[in-house]
Amino acid sequence: MTAQDPGARPDWIAVDWGTSHLRVWPMRGGTPLTRLQSDRGMGQLSPDTFEATLVSLLGDWLAGIENRLPVLVCGMAGARQGWREAPYAAVPCTPPVTGVPVETVDPRLAVTILPGLSQTQPADVMRGEETQIGGFLRGTPGFDGVICLPGTHTKWAHVSAQEVVSFRTFMTGELFALLSKQSVLRFSMGEGWDDAAFGDAVGDAMARPATLAADLFGLRAATLLEGLSPGAAKARLSGLLIGVELAGARPYWLGQEIVILGEDGMAGAYRDALVAQGAQVRCVPVDDMTLAGLIAAREKT
Amino acid sequence: MTAQDPGARPDWIAVDWGTSHLRVWPMRGGTPLTRLQSDRGMGQLSPDTFEATLVSLLGDWLAGIENRLPVLVCGMAGARQGWREAPYAAVPCTPPVTGVPVETVDPRLAVTILPGLSQTQPADVMRGEETQIGGFLRGTPGFDGVICLPGTHTKWAHVSAQEVVSFRTFMTGELFALLSKQSVLRFSMGEGWDDAAFGDAVGDAMARPATLAADLFGLRAATLLEGLSPGAAKARLSGLLIGVELAGARPYWLGQEIVILGEDGMAGAYRDALVAQGAQVRCVPVDDMTLAGLIAAREKT
Numbered sequence: 001m002t003a004q005d006p007g008a009r010p011d012w013i014a015v016d017w018g019t020s021h022l023r024v025w026p027m028r029g030g031t032p033l034t035r036l037q038s039d040r041g042m043g044q045l046s047p048d049t050f051e052a053t054l055v056s057l058l059g060d061w062l063a064g065i066e067n068r069l070p071v072l073v074c075g076m077a078g079a080r081q082g083w084r085e086a087p088y089a090a091v092p093c094t095p096p097v098t099g100v101p102v103e104t105v106d107p108r109l110a111v112t113i114l115p116g117l118s119q120t121q122p123a124d125v126m127r128g129e130e131t132q133i134g135g136f137l138r139g140t141p142g143f144d145g146v147i148c149l150p151g152t153h154t155k156w157a158h159v160s161a162q163e164v165v166s167f168r169t170f171m172t173g174e175l176f177a178l179l180s181k182q183s184v185l186r187f188s189m190g191e192g193w194d195d196a197a198f199g200d201a202v203g204d205a206m207a208r209p210a211t212l213a214a215d216l217f218g219l220r221a222a223t224l225l226e227g228l229s230p231g232a233a234k235a236r237l238s239g240l241l242i243g244v245e246l247a248g249a250r251p252y253w254l255g256q257e258i259v260i261l262g263e264d265g266m267a268g269a270y271r272d273a274l275v276a277q278g279a280q281v282r283c284v285p286v287d288d289m290t291l292a293g294l295i296a297a298r299e300k301t
Numbered sequence: 302m303t304a305q306d307p308g309a310r311p312d313w314i315a316v317d318w319g320t321s322h323l324r325v326w327p328m329r330g331g332t333p334l335t336r337l338q339s340d341r342g343m344g345q346l347s348p349d350t351f352e353a354t355l356v357s358l359l360g361d362w363l364a365g366i367e368n369r370l371p372v373l374v375c376g377m378a379g380a381r382q383g384w385r386e387a388p389y390a391a392v393p394c395t396p397p398v399t400g401v402p403v404e405t406v407d408p409r410l411a412v413t414i415l416p417g418l419s420q421t422q423p424a425d426v427m428r429g430e431e432t433q434i435g436g437f438l439r440g441t442p443g444f445d446g447v448i449c450l451p452g453t454h455t456k457w458a459h460v461s462a463q464e465v466v467s468f469r470t471f472m473t474g475e476l477f478a479l480l481s482k483q484s485v486l487r488f489s490m491g492e493g494w495d496d497a498a499f500g501d502a503v504g505d506a507m508a509r510p511a512t513l514a515a516d517l518f519g520l521r522a523a524t525l526l527e528g529l530s531p532g533a534a535k536a537r538l539s540g541l542l543i544g545v546e547l548a549g550a551r552p553y554w555l556g557q558e559i560v561i562l563g564e565d566g567m568a569g570a571y572r573d574a575l576v577a578q579g580a581q582v583r584c585v586p587v588d589d590m591t592l593a594g595l596i597a598a599r600e601k602t
Contacts, residue, residue: 080525088526122515123522153485153518169522170514171484178479183472184454209511210549213471213542214423217454221424221470224381225389241514248511 008033010061012070013109014294015054017077018128019043023290024054026061030295033061042076042083050083051104051111068110070301072099072294074131078113088118088125092163095134096297114297117164124169128290129155132261135292136284137162138299145257149286150266152177154245156252168252170245173266179216180237188223192231195272201239202246202273209244216240242273253279261286309334311362313371314410315595316355318378319429320344324591325355327362331596334362343377343384351384352405352412369411371602373400373595375432379414389419389426393464396435397598415598418465425470429591430456433562436593437585438463439600446558450587451567453478455546457553469553471546474567480517481538489524493532496573502540503547503574510545517541543574554580562587 010026010033017023020041025032040053054071055062062069078086078100089097099112116127129149137143141162149155152174157167180189205212219236222228228236246253258274258281260267267283274281311327311334318324321342326333341354355372356363363370379387379401390398400413417428430450438444442463450456453475458468481490506513520537523529529537547554559575559582561568568584575582 118522118526120526123519123526124515125522125525168512168515169518171518172514174484175514178483182479182483183475208549209513210545210551211469212510212513212549213473213476213546214425214469214549217470217472218424221419221426224426225419225421225424244511245514248509248513248515250511 009064010069012072012298013058013061014291014298015071015073015077016128016131016290016294017042017050017073017075017083019076022053022057024057025291025294026058027295027298030299032291036061042079042081045083047083050077051106051109055106055109062106062108065108069108070298071109071111072114072297073102073111074114074290074294074297075128078115079127082113084113086113086115088127089115091117091119091167092165093117094162095130095137095164096293096300097130098300099297112301114294117167119167122168124167126155126157126167126169129157130164131293131297132286132289133157133159133164133293134296135289135294136259136261138292138296143257143259145259146252148253148258148260148270150260150262150270154270156249158252158256168249170249172241172245176238176241179241180234185216185219185233185237188219188228188230188233189237190230190234192229192234194229194232194235197232198235198239198269198272199276201236202243202276205240205243206247206277209247212240212244238269239273242269246273246277253281256280258282259284261289310365311370313373313599314359314362315592315599316372316374316376316378317429317432317591317595318343318351318374318376318384320377323354323358325358326592326595327359328596328599331600333592337362343380343382346384348384351378352407352410356407356410363407363409366409370409371599372410372412373415373598374403374412375415375591375595375598376429379416380428383414384412385414387414387416389428390416390431392418392420392468393466394418395463396431396438396465397594397601398431399601400598413602415595418468420468423469425468427456427458427468427470430458431465432594432598433587433590434458434460434465434594435597436590436595437560437562439593439597444558444560446560447553449554449559449561449571451561451563451571455571457550459553459557469550471550473542473546477539477542480542481535486517486520486534486538489520489529489531489534490538491531491535493530493535495530495533495536498533499536499540499570499573500577502537503544503577506541506544507548507578510548513541513545539570540574543570547574547578557581559583560585562590
């Protein structure tokens with residue numbers, strides 16, 4: 001199947017444009033014809049270079065297009081420093097929310113950028129994850145519970161009656177990256193993993209979240225004094241950070257049905273920590289969710 | 302007064318050799334003849350370059366020296382990657398602790414490196430701060446209470462009967478540096494300060510330490526949604542981190558006489574936060590304390 005085959009011509013384009021990645025699906029109804037990707041994320045583009053970047057990546061998929069082709073974009077391309085700002089929609093609301101049109105020079109494109117979500121009290125924002133949530137809800141319309149999206153900035157969203165009622169963002173992933181790569185703890189880290197060290201650290205941190213900054217330095221001391229292994233140190237660092245987060249996010253997950261969007265190592269760590277707390281939790285692949293959310297947005301138009 | 306004047310010849314040398322600095326005092330008894338300094342810290346030296354670095358910085362101050370001149374060194378020069386490892390002394394003990402001799406090529410030097418302190422449960426280490434504590438105790442021999450040494454790795458030490466009984470290290474300063482300069486929060490930070498924002502954040506974090514990672518991201522959200530000023534964001538970041546630390550260090554400071562070794566902005570922030578908690582606290586200049594601790598070590602030999 002190629003773009004030259006008229007039967008394979010897209011009738012709309014789905015775009016996930018994050019800080020460090022760009023993924024594009026030429027679509028025919030609810031079916032992707034292919035997936036194109038690039039490392040030209042929003043972080044390295046100025047507002048006037050988005051359109052040319054997209055047209056270049058689409059290439060032949062625009063051949064023969066005569067009327068403006070709907071292009072739905074989610075992610076950081078809608079941030080203030082992105083292609084064009086798509087102001088946040090305030091919760092409670094049902095994602096995906098109607099987007100903001102962007103004028104293009106190329107007459108073959110009709111671009112719309114989906115907004116992120118915001119919350120006033122406590123102040124919080126998301127941009128991109130709301131589309132994943134919308135994708136999950138498209139497949140599980142009756143869901144009532146909590147969705148956890150592990151990542152650099154892990155999101156916890158309370159969902160009821162198709163709406164995101166409230167959400168909270170924890171910088172746990174970014175803290176892990178900074179501490180394991182840039183702090184004094186980098187000298188203690190290495191390959192490997194230790195499930196027991198992870199589990200113990202989750203428990204320690206949930207019991208005494210206030211001593212986090214001391215328990216962190218304790219990793220370095222344990223390396224120097226006790227020869228703590230690099231893999232155990234890494235697992236313990238992850239466990240301390242996730243444990244403090246679970247203590248802080250308890251109002252979100254306690255007694256709730258929890259879905260973790262993700263299947264990678266980080267999602268597995270959250271799952272293991274929650275299961276150890278007796279929580280009802282399942283992991284769902286996140287890769288399809290962004291596309292499903294873009295399809296849900298297309299279906300709404 | 303110059304080194305060429307025989308009356309000004311040092312009879313020993315005091316050295317503070319940290320990761321990123323080197324300070325050297327040619328001494329006559331308890332009196333420094335001058336202070337020499339360099340940025341050639343332990344972090345940029347290999348074991349075989351320490352001696353030449355010291356001799357070069359001393360220069361003419363070694364002229365006319367015939368017998369081996371005692372040189373007392375404290376700080377990271379005694380770490381495993383330093384000049385020579387001076388193994389930690391376990392608490393409880395009275396700093397400064399007897400040092401470890403280092404052989405030199407230069408026949409005019411008799412170098413001794415002072416050890417740091419270690420603690421088994423919870424695992425913890427210090428290297429350099431024990432000399433500052435020893436210096437403070439030289440001037441305040443009857444002190445019974447808690448010494449707080451704010452820094453990249455803030456130390457809380459419980460002191461009684463001239464001994465360090467226990468101590469705990471919090472990575473608060475390093476977290477502040479990483480978050481304010483390298484995380485997504487750097488886009489929210491800037492010049493200025495806001496005492497009220499600092500105080501509120503200390504209170505918030507002491508009340509709910511477990512939501513630290515969410516309150517941190519909340520700074521970014523407040524910038525985007527509410528136009529939080531860069532100075533208030535910086536003060537609030539500092540307040541959140543110090544507040545969580547004070548909640549975790551409560552067993553150290555509650556009901557104790559507290560001395561903060563330091564007078565800079567960070568020491569002032571700790572003082573303000575502790576005073577708001579009704580604690581008895583005073584700040585003492587830290588600059589002299591390292592030299593006083595080295596003099597105390599010299600007096601013990």
